[in-house]
Amino acid sequence: MNAPLTPALPIIHLLSSGGFYGAERMLLDHCLATPGQHQVLFIDAPPELIARFRDAGVDCRGCSGLSQLLRHLRQRRDERPLVNTHNFKGLLFGWVGATLWRLPLVITQHGFTARSRKQRFYTWLSLQLCRTASVDRVVCVAESIAVLHRRASVRAQKLQVIPNGLPAATALLQRTADHQRWLAGYVGRLSSEKGPDLFLDALIPLCRQHPELHAVMLGDGPERETLLARISAAGLLDRIQLPGYQNDMCAWWTKLDALVISSRTEGTPMILLEAMQAGVPVVAFGVGGIPDVIEDRHNGLLAEPADSAALARQINALLGEPLLARQLTDNARRTQLDRYDLSSLAERWSQLYIRTAREARA
Numbered sequence: 001m002n003a004p005l006t007p008a009l010p011i012i013h014l015l016s017s018g019g020f021y022g023a024e025r026m027l028l029d030h031c032l033a034t035p036g037q038h039q040v041l042f043i044d045a046p047p048e049l050i051a052r053f054r055d056a057g058v059d060c061r062g063c064s065g066l067s068q069l070l071r072h073l074r075q076r077r078d079e080r081p082l083v084n085t086h087n088f089k090g091l092l093f094g095w096v097g098a099t100l101w102r103l104p105l106v107i108t109q110h111g112f113t114a115r116s117r118k119q120r121f122y123t124w125l126s127l128q129l130c131r132t133a134s135v136d137r138v139v140c141v142a143e144s145i146a147v148l149h150r151r152a153s154v155r156a157q158k159l160q161v162i163p164n165g166l167p168a169a170t171a172l173l174q175r176t177a178d179h180q181r182w183l184a185g186y187v188g189r190l191s192s193e194k195g196p197d198l199f200l201d202a203l204i205p206l207c208r209q210h211p212e213l214h215a216v217m218l219g220d221g222p223e224r225e226t227l228l229a230r231i232s233a234a235g236l237l238d239r240i241q242l243p244g245y246q247n248d249m250c251a252w253w254t255k256l257d258a259l260v261i262s263s264r265t266e267g268t269p270m271i272l273l274e275a276m277q278a279g280v281p282v283v284a285f286g287v288g289g290i291p292d293v294i295e296d297r298h299n300g301l302l303a304e305p306a307d308s309a310a311l312a313r314q315i316n317a318l319l320g321e322p323l324l325a326r327q328l329t330d331n332a333r334r335t336q337l338d339r340y341d342l343s344s345l346a347e348r349w350s351q352l353y354i355r356t357a358r359e360a361r362a
Contacts, residue, residue: 008037009357010081014069014097016043016089019245020052021189022270023086023110026141026164031058033167033346036353039081041069043089066093073097082357084108088122091129099134104360106137106353109145111267111288113193127152136356139349141267142289162349163289164268165342169277174254181214182319185256185280187249187271188263190221190242195262195285200227201308202262204234206315213239213319218252220245253278257325258318264306266290273340276300276332281325283314293340297324299331 013031017024031038031053040060042050053060063069073083084106085094091107098105107130112123130138131154138158140146146161184203188194196217203215217227217240224242231240246252249271259275259282266288273293275282282300284290285307294300301317303310318325 008035009353010076010079011036011038011084011353012073012076012081013038013040013084013086014043014090014094015040015045015086016093017045017049017087019046020049020247022164022267024049025270026110027086028053028056028058029165029167029342030346030349032056033342034349034353035346036350041072043069043093066096069093070097070100073101073103077101077103080104080357080361082106082353082360084353086110088126091126095129095132095134099132104136104356105134106139106356107135109138109140109149109267111141111145111265112148113265115192115264123148127154130154130158136360137352139352143292144288145267160352162345162352163292163340164270164273165340165345166270166273166277166336167342180212182210182212182257183255184213184215184258184260184283184315185252186215186217186219186260186262187246187252188219188261190217190219190223190227192223193263193265194219194221195264195306196221196223196227197230198264198285198306198308198311199260199262200230200240202260202312202315203240204231204236206312206319207234207236207239209316210319215240216252216256217242218244218246218249249274249278253280256280258283258315260311260315261285261290262308262311263287268293268340273336276329276336276340279329279333281318281328282332283311283318285311293335298328299335300328 040053042062050060050062082104083094083098085091086108114120114123140161141164143161146159149159186199190196207213231237259280261284268289285305286302287305294302296302301314303314
């Protein structure tokens with residue numbers, strides 16, 4: 001007689017989000033790849049984001065606030081679900097719910113943005129909550145994030161670094177040849193932490209030097225109008241364009257000659273891994289988890305954080321050395337496949353979930 005199947009571990013993810021960005025992409029892929037009975041509770045999220053997860057086959061729903069979330073956790077507490085939180089509000093609400101109903105709690109730290117007083121307070125409080133007994137595991141997507149937790153005296157036994165990963169590519173993208181222009185791309189929210197102003201600091205002088213150089217800034221955010229005004233003042237509206245937020249990057253990967261990551265702060269950016277998989281060379285500031293992934297002039301080009309002149313020099317190197325781009329992309333594809341493949345990382349997550357749930361029951 002066959003042994004009965006072990007029921008899948010119930011896992012409830014908590015995420016407060018305004019759109020589909022890096023953490024959301026990571027979470028969607030994670031739910032589809034990692035064994036377990038995943039449910040995502042979105043805190044004050046737009047309906048189209050919830051629909052995107054639901055259309056992909058993920059059990060999800062919206063919660064309008066802490067009281068609704070606590071009611072949901074109370075209804076499911078007899079199942080002893082494991083709670084996995086993402087970002088500050090998810091962490092805060094999850095900590096309250098897990099403490100109240102004595103549920104196992106995993107915190108996923110995607111990174112911190114500490115440029116304002118409020119954001120610095122959120123960072124401090126996040127680190128303090130991670131020290132408490134209610135938190136069983138803290139998973140950091142980059143070693144640089146784990147370092148912050150160690151400095152805040154979060155116990156080493158709680159900490160684990162599991163970088164982001166990508167599912168296997170369904171097909172190798174073929175670049176659309178355009179010998180009339182060379183296209184640099186910025187992909188991300190148009191807000192200070194992502195450094196769109198630093199991107200323009202590098203690209204505007206380069207566009208003046210190289211008539212074939214064009215740029216696109218793919219994304220939306222609070223700095224859009226300021227960026228447009230600056231591009232207009234430089235007389236480059238026909239060379240540096242802002243097409244807005246993109247639901248699908250596939251078409252752009254075939255057009256871009258380089259992805260430029262000008263962020264002031266990062267974890268392990270999903271867009272970095274996507275470019276590596278797609279065969280688009282990467283030029284980036286060496287912030288957060290990016291130096292964990294990119295080795296300068298091996299599988300990408302790095303510049304000192306916030307040094308736009310150095311970033312421009314690296315972009316210029318790609319412009320002047322066509323063979324370098326091929327070497328970088330070949331090595332980058334191997335790096336992504338060897339170290340940032342979702343199937344192998346999902347197994348690490350699965351073992352962490354099982355171990356955490358087992359210890360919580362002991």
